Amino acid sequence: MSKKYCEKFNIPKHLQVPLGAVLPANKKENKGMITGNWRTVRPVIDHEACTLCLNCFLFCPDATWHLDEKEEKMVWNADYCKGCLICENECPVDCISAVNELEFKGGVVRLEKPF
Amino acid sequence: MAKEMFLAGCSSAAYGAMLSRVEVISSYPIRPYTGIMMELSKLVANGELDAEFVHGEGEHAQVSIAYGASAAGARAYTGSSGVGVTYAMECYSPAAGGRLPCQMAIADRALDPPGDFGSEHTDVMSARDQGWIMGWAADPQEVLDNTIMYFKIGEDARVLLPQFCCQDGYFVSHIPGKVSIPDQKAVDEYLPPFNNPHPLDPTKPVSHGPQIFPDQGPAIDLQRAQAFIDTPKVIEEAVADFNKQFGRNYDPFLEEYMTDDAEFVFFLQGGHARTARFAVNHLREKGVKAGMVRLRFMRPFPTEAVAESLSKFKAVGTIETSTSYGGAMKGGNLIHEVRSALYDVPNPPPVTSFMAGLGGEVVSLEEFYSMAKVLTQAAKDGKVDQYVYWVNFDKV
Amino acid sequence: MSDVYEITIWARGVVQDMEGRHMTLIMASSADKDGKFVQAWDDYADLPDRVGVPLRKYVRISDEEIEMRYEYENKNPSLVVIMDDTIVKGLNILWGMDKGGVLVVNSKRSPDEILKFIPNKDLLSKIICVDAEEEFSMEGLDFMGSEGGVEVSAVGAGISAVLAGAACHGTDNLTIDSLVAVSANKEGAKAGYESAVVKDL
Ligand code: SF4
Ligand code: SF4
Numbered sequence: 196m197s198k199k200y201c202e203k204f205n206i207p208k209h210l211q212v213p214l215g216a217v218l219p220a221n222k223k224e225n226k227g228m229i230t231g232n233w234r235t236v237r238p239v240i241d242h243e244a245c246t247l248c249l250n251c252f253l254f255c256p257d258a259t260w261h262l263d264e265k266e267e268k269m270v271w272n273a274d275y276c277k278g279c280l281i282c283e284n285e286c287p288v289d290c291i292s293a294v295n296e297l298e299f300k301g302g303v304v305r306l307e308k309p310f
Numbered sequence: 311m312a313k314e315m316f317l318a319g320c321s322s323a324a325y326g327a328m329l330s331r332v333e334v335i336s337s338y339p340i341r342p343y344t345g346i347m348m349e350l351s352k353l354v355a356n357g358e359l360d361a362e363f364v365h366g367e368g369e370h371a372q373v374s375i376a377y378g379a380s381a382a383g384a385r386a387y388t389g390s391s392g393v394g395v396t397y398a399m400e401c402y403s404p405a406a407g408g409r410l411p412c413q414m415a416i417a418d419r420a421l422d423p424p425g426d427f428g429s430e431h432t433d434v435m436s437a438r439d440q441g442w443i444m445g446w447a448a449d450p451q452e453v454l455d456n457t458i459m460y461f462k463i464g465e466d467a468r469v470l471l472p473q474f475c476c477q478d479g480y481f482v483s484h485i486p487g488k489v490s491i492p493d494q495k496a497v498d499e500y501l502p503p504f505n506n507p508h509p510l511d512p513t514k515p516v517s518h519g520p521q522i523f524p525d526q527g528p529a530i531d532l533q534r535a536q537a538f539i540d541t542p543k544v545i546e547e548a549v550a551d552f553n554k555q556f557g558r559n560y561d562p563f564l565e566e567y568m569t570d571d572a573e574f575v576f577f578l579q580g581g582h583a584r585t586a587r588f589a590v591n592h593l594r595e596k597g598v599k600a601g602m603v604r605l606r607f608m609r610p611f612p613t614e615a616v617a618e619s620l621s622k623f624k625a626v627g628t629i630e631t632s633t634s635y636g637g638a639m640k641g642g643n644l645i646h647e648v649r650s651a652l653y654d655v656p657n658p659p660p661v662t663s664f665m666a667g668l669g670g671e672v673v674s675l676e677e678f679y680s681m682a683k684v685l686t687q688a689a690k691d692g693k694v695d696q697y698v699y700w701v702n703f704d705k706v
Numbered sequence: 707m708s709d710v711y712e713i714t715i716w717a718r719g720v721v722q723d724m725e726g727r728h729m730t731l732i733m734a735s736s737a738d739k740d741g742k743f744v745q746a747w748d749d750y751a752d753l754p755d756r757v758g759v760p761l762r763k764y765v766r767i768s769d770e771e772i773e774m775r776y777e778y779e780n781k782n783p784s785l786v787v788i789m790d791d792t793i794v795k796g797l798n799i800l801w802g803m804d805k806g807g808v809l810v811v812n813s814k815r816s817p818d819e820i821l822k823f824i825p826n827k828d829l830l831s832k833i834i835c836v837d838a839e840e841e842f843s844m845e846g847l848d849f850m851g852s853e854g855g856v857e858v859s860a861v862g863a864g865i866s867a868v869l870a871g872a873a874c875h876g877t878d879n880l881t882i883d884s885l886v887a888v889s890a891n892k893e894g895a896k897a898g899y900e901s902a903v904v905k906d907l
Binding site for chain 3: 230231232233234235277278279296297301302303304305306307308309310
Binding site for chain 2: 735745746747748750751773775776778888
């Protein structure tokens with residue numbers, strides 16, 4: 196926001212919006228749109244049985260799964276997985292199972308507010 | 311027997327429509343209007359309301375369906391919010407010009423950008439000159455009552471105009487309040503079935519919306535303008551009948567609060583009146599003679615009533631909750647109407663406007679106090695320094 | 707404003723949206739029956755139509771008329787209800803609470819297990835756990851995102867009554883008799899009150 200207006204109108208810092216409400220876009224993860232706290236159950240992968248077919252990667256609506264090429268295994272992102280279980284449904288070898296979130300210590304998102 | 315329930319404005323509007331025995335409902339979801347549509351769809355699904363429920367593919371279709379149904383002689387009900395209201399803009403003039411008194415519930419919402427669910431009157435205020443009756447309710451009870459009253463007014467043979475029945479999004483539409491729901495029988499006595507004088511009927515074919523020559527245009531416009539000249543009298547009757555039938559106490563055009571000895575008044579529409587009343591109480595505790603005047607109808611604008619009421623005071627501040635970018639007063643629209651109404655009054659009070667409650671911002675008691683400061687000064691000086699104050703931002 | 711008693715309810719989007727709203731309504735109606743001034747509403751900035759998204763619902767109870775009705779959220783809740791226990795990991799559910807507050811959790815787990823997930827648990831004077839799912843039947847569950855609407859024919863027919871019943875242990879502003887009177891699920895309200903596991907901290 197132009198300095199001229201901020202001074203003339205006494206606009207507090209947290210309300211100084213950019214011209215046209217245009218914001219810089221996120222290049223990678225969007226920390227402003229965490230969806231990990233939508234999850235009541237989490238998909239747990241059995242790496243032994245996983246064939247790395249990438250179905251889970253393709254179907255996950257939140258791009259939560261990715262292939263770690265060095266380790267040759269699927270990696271899951273707790274901050275964004277919302278527990279929809281589409282991956283569990285789509286896994287051809289049934290190596291993903293759903294487990295209640297409170298069974299795990301980790302995966303805590305704990306935002307101050309939903310948004 | 312009327313029964314009392316906790317209802318938000320959305321549900322209250324739906325109950326008002328049900329009691330009005332609407333025959334065709336057209337819908338398209340957009341927050342906060344979605345609540346009205348949801349409630350109506352439940353009432354229809356549960357068999358409590360016998361109506362044709364048509365889901366449009368967008369707001370333009372939705373309003374077209376509503377006035378189409380009205381053209382066929384049905385009592386039609388639709389509604390929207392924010393950008394939905396503006397998307398349907400093309401349909402407003404045909405409905406009003408065709409004299410098709412369907413009703414559109416508006417739970418208002420700020421326009422983009424950016425995405426904002428908050429209440430702001432700009433959406434439907436942009437359609438104020440299309441020939442629809444329009445006004446804001448201040449609480450869920452008034453939403454229900456206005457819904458019924460507006461059908462009565464709009465369908466009157468002297469009027470035949472569609473109606474925007476407006477409420478503030480969230481503040482009124484989503485915060486439940488106690489609502490007394492009248493008996494169906496009492497409503498039936500008040501509101502007779504809709505009688506369209508020129509319905510689309512295959513046995514007596516008529517053509518709606520024909521092409522005309524340009525020189526025929528003014529006469530058509532004159533008809534619509536004339537209907538608005540006749541409407542205030544119908545409103546007075548309809549409100550008086552309503553008060554009698556349901557034991558309410560509405561003034562047709564203006565709610566005045568603590569105005570008897572007020573030096574200045576806040577002039578506003580809609581739900582912020584609730585906070586304004588508390589602000590006035592507290593200001594009076596401190597010896598400041600504040601008052602409030604709430605406008606119940608934006609269209610037809612009650613020029614005489616406004617002039618008579620506001621000329622009693624030493625200063626008037628309009629609280630805009632809508633924008634008129636680049637307008638004569640550089641703020642909102644209310645001030646334009648108010649100053650025009652006061653133009654011929656001898657020694658009119660100075661009028662200024664406050665940009666507050668935009669984007670759904672809560673107009674707090676503190677904001678009312680800062681407006682009171684400006685108005686106290688204006689009452690003392692007999693003039694205003696600025697025609698528009700951006701509350702919180704402009705230094706007062 | 708400080709003498710307004712604030713209750714915040716956390717629910718999961720869509721699946722608990724209506725029950726959460728009903729909980730606010732039966733709490734408010736019961737306090738209303740007890741002669742208090744009340745307000746019950748949903749958070750307007752939350753997104754109720756996304757499955758599982760955390761939602762806030764609010765109640766306010768006061769001996770005097772509540773002046774500021776239009777604020778968007780309860781900034782200082784004394785009682786917090788979480789309708790799904792996994793929410794403890796996703797949010798600071800005690801946001802805005804002063805020391806001495808009360809937490810009601812819908813869970814089959816024990817209070818101690820839940821407290822492990824609450825880093826600011828020293829704010830609490832009491833935790834109440836109740837397994838509302840056991841009392842809960844799928845009948846009447848409304849999956850429709852019922853934004854802004856209220857199922858007036860049966861308010862409090864499901865787990866809302868059970869949890870609100872349990873919450874009566876947490877504040878004098880809610881009385882079980884009035885709560886039972888205003889809930890559709892009267893058995894549930896009683897069962898919630900009786901089966902609640904209350905732990906003073
Ligand atoms: S549960 Fe849903 S969001 Fe989570 S990883 Fe699987 S597909 Fe993605
Ligand atoms: S879909 Fe199943 S098998 Fe395929 S990569 Fe994912 S977890 Fe492995």
